[in-house]
Amino acid sequence: MKIRDSLSVETTKQLKRIAPGSNRKKKSNADPITKRDWEEIMGTRRETYQRQGGRVRRKR
Secondary structure, X not given: OOHHHHOOHHHXXXXXXXXXXXXXXXXXXXXXXXXXXXXXXXXXXXXOEEEXXXXXXXXX
C-alpha cells in the first residue's frame, strides 16, 4: 500500500498542483555506453609493446 492511497482526494489534488511531474519516471539523457567504450575503459584497446633485442617496440 502506498501513501497516496491513504490520502484524501483533496490532498492528492493539492500534491498534483505542487509537483505535477514527480510521479513520472525521468528519462536519462546520457548516451548508452558502446562496446568500444567498454573496451577503452577496461584497457583492452591500447597499444601493446614487445621487447626485441633490448629495445621495447610496439607490437603489430
